[in-house]
Amino acid sequence: MNKWSFPLVLLIAPALVMAGGAPTNSGSVPAEVTEGRQIYEQYCAACHGWQGEGAADWNKPDEKGEMPPPPHDETGHTWRHSDAMLFRMIAEGWRHPFNKTDRLTMPAFEDILTDQEIQSVINYLKTLWTEDQRRYQQNESQE
Numbered sequence: 352m353n354k355w356s357f358p359l360v361l362l363i364a365p366a367l368v369m370a371g372g373a374p375t376n377s378g379s380v381p382a383e384v385t386e387g388r389q390i391y392e393q394y395c396a397a398c399h400g401w402q403g404e405g406a407a408d409w410n411k412p413d414e415k416g417e418m419p420p421p422p423h424d425e426t427g428h429t430w431r432h433s434d435a436m437l438f439r440m441i442a443e444g445w446r447h448p449f450n451k452t453d454r455l456t457m458p459a460f461e462d463i464l465t466d467q468e469i470q471s472v473i474n475y476l477k478t479l480w481t482e483d484q485r486r487y488q489q490n491e492s493q494e
């Protein structure tokens with residue numbers, strides 16, 4: 352072993368661990384966001400995508416006249432809704448008023464998740480947005 356390789360490993364290994372961790376945020380991730388990510392993967396990812404990328408062609412109605420699951424990342428419009436609105440959409444479910452069917456295409460989670468779990472998943476969604484979007488959404492939530 353040459354005398355330089357040991358300190359180099361010490362420097363590089365932690366950097367690799369961090370790069371493999373959370374996909375968006377650098378630095379430390381609060382426990383609540385980690386919990387939110389787990390809830391997201393278990394209950395939301397199947398429809399909204401593993402990275403919150405949404406369904407393909409999410410912005411036009413499908414063959415039934417229903418809107419497909421939209422993205423939650425910066426390409427979607429989740430960040431335009433206040434905390435209270437997001438909470439309601441997740442707890443009570445949601446369908447676009449223009450959908451041709453009556454069913455809730457976004458299922459209600461109030462019997463499945465606790466209020467606190469819904470809040471954690473909302474906090475996780477916030478990590479998928481840009482700094483500007485987070486600021487906009489924070490303002491919306493204060494009204």
Ligand code: HEC
Pocket residue numbers: 390391394395396397398399417418419420421427428429430437440441445446447448450456457458460472
């Ligand atoms: C069975 C598929 C499905 C699952 C599971 C699901 N969603 Fe949805 N979600 C949808 C669909 C479809 C829409 C769009 C409804 C519409 O616009 O008609 C939607 C819309 C939303 C919206 C509104 C977005 C916007 O910008 O208008 C939010 C927020 C949301 N979902 C969050 C969640 C969260 C959080 C979970 C997990 C706890 C979840 N969804 C699980 C299908 C799903």
